[in-house]
Amino acid sequence: MQKIARLLLLSILIYSCSNDNKVLVEDSEGNHPNLILTKSAVSEIKTQLGAIPIFDETLALAKEEVDEAIEKGIAVPMPKDMAGGYTHTQHKLNYAHMQKAGVLFQLLGDKKYAVFVRDMLLEYAKIFPTFDTHPEPRSYATGKFFWQCLNDSNWLVYTSQAYDCIYDWLPKDQTAYLNKNLFRPYADFLSVKNPKYFNRVHNHSTWGNVAVGMIGLVMDDEELINRSLYGLEKGNVDLNEKDNDGGFIYDKEGKAGFLANVDSPFSPDGFYTEGPYYQRYAMYPFLIFAEALQNKKPDLKIFDYKEGVLIKAVDALLNLTDADGEFFPLNDGQKGMSYYTSSLVSAVDIAYYYGNQDTRLLSVAKKQGTVQLDATGLKVAQDLKAGKEAPFVKQSMMLSDGSKGDEGGIGILRYNSQDDTMALVYKYAAQGLSHGHYDKLSFSLYENGDEVLQDYGLSRFVNVEQKNGGGYLKENKTYAKHTIAHNTVVQNGVSHYKYDFETGSKNHPEQFVFDASDVNFQIASAKESNAYPGTEMHRTLIMIKDDALGKPFIVDVFNLQSNSKNQYDLPFHYFGQIIATSFDYSVPKSLTTLGDKYGYNHIWNEGSGIANAESIQFTWLNNRRFYTLTSATSKSDEIIFARVGANDPKFNLRKDPSVIIRRNNTQNTTFASIIESHGTYNPVKEVAANAYSSFSKIEVISSDEDYTAIKLLFKKEEEKLLILANKDSNPNTEHNFKLKDKTVNWKGVYYYK
C-alpha cells in the first residue's frame, strides 16, 4: 500500500509540474519517433496520462530512476570488467536509462531527458573508435563495451529506441555525426565484423539481428535493415563449425538473419527449441523488433509471419511456467526466472495489442504490475482499468518442437483443484541447440509453485561475478547437461547420444500419444530410439485423478527394448528428507562417487540396498508434504541414495539428492512407478496427515512390443488394471488382451479400470 501511495504521489507530481516549470519541447517536424513509440501514440498517451493507473505508475518509476541517474551524472567507462563487474554493470545501466529517458522526453516533454541521452551518446561516440574490442577475450564473439557481442547487441537494441526518441530534436549535423561515428560502425561491428555471431540461428544472433535492424530503422538505412532480416552473405561456410559453447555456428539449412531466427527455432506452436529460459530472453528482441517492423514496414506483416508464431510464442511461454509464474528450467535454465521479467512485460503487452486481445493476458499484466511505455502498454492499462481481464488458467497442452513441429515436443499435464495445482512436464523435445541438455524422455513434477521431482537446470550463477564472472560453470558441462541429472533412464552409465552434440542435433524423440481430453486420465507418451543405438525407449506418463484420493497421482511406465543386456538407471530427483523405505539398505562409512564420467563423477553414493521384492516404496517429506514413489522392481534391483556434490572443487553444484533404481544385466524391461503427493505435515499443530501412501503395490503383469499391462493395488483393497498399447496410437483401434482369467477389450491406446 505504501508503495502505491508513493507512486500515486509521484504520478500527481509529474502531471502537475510538467507543464509549469520545465522547458517544453515543440512538436518536431521530422517523422521520429516511429520505432516503438510513434508520434500518434505519444499524442494519445499524453491525453490519457493521470488516468491510466498501471501506466502512470510505470512512468513514475521510470522517472524516479532516470532522475536519479541524471542526478548522479553520466559515466561511460572504458570497458574492462566481465559480467557483474563495474564497467559491465555501468554500460547496462546506461542503455536502460537512455531507453527510459527517451520515453520520458517524449511523454513528459522535458528537454533534460533528451540532453541526458545526447550527452551520453556523445561520450560513447567519443570512445568507440579508440579501441578495438573489449579486453577480455573470453567469448567466441568478443564485444566492444561488453565482453561479448551479445551484450553490445542489448545495448544497441535499447539505445536505438532512445535515439529514435531524440532523433528529430537533435540538430542534423549531430545525428549525422552519431550515425557515422557510432551507430553505423557499431552495427557493422556486430554483423560484418562478427559473421559467426551474426549469422547463427541462436538467441545471441537474434539480438544481433535486431540490434542492427533497429538502428537501421532509426537511420532509415535499408542496407542494415536487409542485413538484419536476411543475414550476411555467407559465401562458402562450413555448416559443421561450432562455437566455444559447443553449438553449431550455422543453421542446418544455412539460413540466417531475423526471419531465419523466427523460422527455425520456433515450432508452429510457438515453442522455442532452446527452452523457456532462453525463449524468455529472446522474446524481447523478437517482439520489440516485430513492433518496430509493424510500425515502419507494415507491409511485411511480421505478426502474421509463420501463421502468427510470434504471438503464439508468448502464449506458449506463459504456459511453460509453474504456479508462481517461474519458467520450467528445461535445458539451460536458471531457476527463479519468471514471467515477471521485463522482457515478458513487453511480450505480454505486444501480444495483447497485436494479437487478438486475449483478455487472459491482462491478468498476467496485472500481476506484473507494470507495462511497456508505448501504445501497447497504453492499451493494456486502459483495458485493465476497464476491468476486462480474464484469469490465465494454465491447461494441459502439448507444444511441438522443430520448425515444422515434427521433432517431438513438450507435454504438460496439469490438474487444478481449488487449493492445489499439479503440473507434470514431459520433455521429449529436440536437442535445443547449444543450450540443450541430454535428457530424452525426462520429466519433472510440480506441486503449486514447488518442485517435487526436479530438473537440475543449469550450473551457473548469472551475473554473480565471483562465480566465473557470472558465466557458465564447468559443472554445467560435466554435470547439469548430463542425462543422470534428469529424471530419465541412463543405460550403462552413458549419457544419451553419448553426450555428442552432433548426434543429439540430428535426432529427437517421437511423440506417441498426447491426450489430456479426460481431466481424470491425462496421458503423454513418446519414444526415443537413437539415444542408445539398439535400444528403444518408450515412456508413458499418466496423471490420474481417482475419486478416492484427494490429489492426482502419476503413473510412469518406462519400456526398454534392447538388442543387448544393459544396466539401466532410473533416477528420481526428489527434495527433502527420507521418511521411510520398504526395503533395507546400508550406508557407507565413507562416501565415494557413483562413477567417473557422464556426470556420475559428481554424485556421492550415500547408501544403497537391494529391492528384494516385486515392488518397493520410498516416502519423503518436503515443503511440509509427504510423497511416495511406489515402483515395480526386479528382486535384484539395486536402490541407490545419491547426492550431487562430488568433484566440485569450487562448490558450484547444489547438494541435491536423488533415489536411483538400478536394474542390472537386463535386455527388455519395464519400469513402472506411481508418484503420489499424499499427505501434509503441520509443524504448528504437529500433525502428520495422510503420511502413508494410498497404494500397497504396483505390478507389471506383462510387457512386450505390443502391450504393457500393469496392476495398481490400492491399500483399500481395490485394484486397477492399466493396459497400454505400445505400437498403435490410433484412438479408434479396437484392442483385446488376454489376461489369465479373462479377455479385455477396449478402443484406443489405453485401458484403465
Place this chain on the structure above:
Amino acid sequence: MQKIARLLLLSILIYSCSNDNKVLVEDSEGNHPNLILTKSAVSEIKTQLGAIPIFDETLALAKEEVDEAIEKGIAVPMPKDMAGGYTHTQHKLNYAHMQKAGVLFQLLGDKKYAVFVRDMLLEYAKIFPTFDTHPEPRSYATGKFFWQCLNDSNWLVYTSQAYDCIYDWLPKDQTAYLNKNLFRPYADFLSVKNPKYFNRVHNHSTWGNVAVGMIGLVMDDEELINRSLYGLEKGNVDLNEKDNDGGFIYDKEGKAGFLANVDSPFSPDGFYTEGPYYQRYAMYPFLIFAEALQNKKPDLKIFDYKEGVLIKAVDALLNLTDADGEFFPLNDGQKGMSYYTSSLVSAVDIAYYYGNQDTRLLSVAKKQGTVQLDATGLKVAQDLKAGKEAPFVKQSMMLSDGSKGDEGGIGILRYNSQDDTMALVYKYAAQGLSHGHYDKLSFSLYENGDEVLQDYGLSRFVNVEQKNGGGYLKENKTYAKHTIAHNTVVQNGVSHYKYDFETGSKNHPEQFVFDASDVNFQIASAKESNAYPGTEMHRTLIMIKDDALGKPFIVDVFNLQSNSKNQYDLPFHYFGQIIATSFDYSVPKSLTTLGDKYGYNHIWNEGSGIANAESIQFTWLNNRRFYTLTSATSKSDEIIFARVGANDPKFNLRKDPSVIIRRNNTQNTTFASIIESHGTYNPVKEVAANAYSSFSKIEVISSDEDYTAIKLLFKKEEEKLLILANKDSNPNTEHNFKLKDKTVNWKGVYYYK
C-alpha cells in the same frame, strides 16, 4: 476471503437456528461450569454472540469440527499405537472434541453436545478398569490410553473442562459413577501410581500436576487439588535418579507439584529453562490451570505468584520468536513451531485478561485469528473489535535463566528497519533440564523470518510415526545435543561439560554485560569456565549499525584463556551455496567423517584449506541474500567445509553445512569475526547487488585477560577500533589503553570509534 465468508455464513446459521429447532437447556441449578468457563462468563458471552467477529468465527469452526465428529460417531478404541498411530490419534481427537463440545453446549445450549461428551466419557469409564497400562512400554512413565502419562495428562486437562461444562447437566448418580470409576482413579494413576512422573520439575510433570488439579477442581476434591499444587509426599528419594531421557527425576531442592514447577524452571523474567519449544508446550497447562485456580481459588492469587511470572512468561515467549513468530529452537526445539499454536492462543488471551491488558498482545491475537472460547477470549475479541491493538514490535532484551535469575540467560539483540529485521540470539543459559543441549556461549542469527546461522534444533519428526513413532531419534543424542551442532567453540573435539548431564546441570555461564541501550551498538557478553576445566571462554557479540552500511553487522569476539594447549574449533552453521573464499582449499576424492565421537562422527569433511593469512573471508548465498564471514586467523588455521549426514543409517539428519575455523595447538587465543548480510540476488532481474563484503579485514591487535583490541577495516578506506574490557563490566569504570601511537581513554566496557 472465501474462508471468512463461509465462517460468516456459519455464524449466521448458528445464531439463527440455535433458538428454533434444538432442545435447549435450562439454566442448571449447580455451580458448574466454574473452571474455565464460568456461569457469569457464559451469560455475558451469550449476549455478545454474533457481534464479536473473531470469537464468532472461532466458535463456528469449533461447531463445524464437533458436528462432524458427532456425525462420525464415538470411537474409544483400546489403546495400541504409538504417537502418529490410529489409537493415539483417536484419543487425542476425542479430548479435543470433548473440550470443544463442552463449550458449545454451554454457549449454544444444544443438548446434543452434552450427550456427546457424556456418551464418550461413559465409554472411557467402561474400558478404563479393564487394563493396566498402554501395551507399549517405551516411556519411563507408561500411560493408560497413550504410551506415556504425558499424553494421558493432556487428555485429563482437556476433558476436565468438558466434564465441568456438563457436570450440572448430568444426573448426580452419573457424576458419582464417573468420578469413582474414571476420574479419581485416573488422577491417582497419574500421581500416586507414577510418582517419578508426577513429582518432577519438568514440563511433563506440569501437565500431570495440572491434570490432577483440574479434575480435582471440577470434583471439588481438595486432596487432589493439594496433591496437584504441592506434589506427592516424597519420602526418601534419590535426588540423583534419572529418567530414560537422561534428565533428573527430582528437583535439586526436592520440591514438587504445580507451584514447584512455577518456582523452579521459570526465571524471574519468565524464561523457562527448557527453552521456548517446551515453554510453548507447557504454557497451556500453566495458564489454563492458573485461570481455573483464579476462578475457583482466587485467594491463591496465582497470577501474582513469583511477582507475576506467569504473565511475564507469555511476554518472554513471544519475544523468543523470529519475524514469522517461530520459536528459536534452543535446546530440544522443533523448527516451525510458532505462536500460532493453540497453546499460545490461550496464553495470549489469558495474559491479556489477567495481566494488565497489554494491547500489543491484541495484535498477536489478531494474527492468530482465533481466541479461547471463554471470558478471556471474549475480552480479546471485544477489544480487537474496538481497534485497541498496538503493534508487537520485538525489542532487544535479556532474559535471565535460573529460578532466581542468576544462572546466565538468553540475550536477544535486534535491529528493526523498515524492510528488514535482524535478530541475534545469544545463549548463555543453564543446562535446561533433560531437553538441554551442550552449547554454552552459542548464538544463532536471523534475518526477517530466515535462519542465517542456525541452531540445529532437535532431531525428531514429532508425530511422524514412520520416524521412531514420532519420538526422539537416536541422532538427537549423538548429534543434535552436541556442541559441534551449534555455533560455539569446541575444545579438543569434546562437547561442553564432556557431554555429562550432571556436570552441565551444576554449572552455567555468567553474564558479563548486556547493553542494548544504544540501538547502533548493542552488546551481549558472557563467560563460561566450567565447560572445559582449565579453560575460560568469554564471548562478546555486538550488533553494530554503521551509517555507511544498509544493514547492521555482527562482531563476534571469542576469547579463550587456558592452562594448556588445545585444538579449538569454531563452527558457523550457515545455509546455502558457497560463493567465494579468500583462501585456497581442496576437496577430497572421497568423504570421511571429521571424527568419531561427540557429534563429529556425523559430519563429513567436504574440503579444507589453510588460512595462510591474518584474516579470511567466506561469502555465501542463501535465500537470495549474500552473506560474508570475515575472520581474524592465525596463518596456520585450518578452514573446514563440513556437512552433517555421516553415520546416519536412517537418514534422520538434515544434510546441513557449516564452515569450521580450526586453531591447533594453541593456549590463549581470540577468534574475532564479522558477520554481514550485505547483498541480494534477484533471479528475475538477474542482478547481484552488493555481492561483496564491505570489509577488507578484521585484526586482533592484542588480547589478554584485561583487554581485547580489534581493528575493523572497511573497504572504503575507513577503519574502526574496538576495545573490550574483559574483567570489569562496570559501565562507570574509566579505562585507558596504550596503542602503538596513542593512548585511548573511555568509560565503560567498550570503546568503538
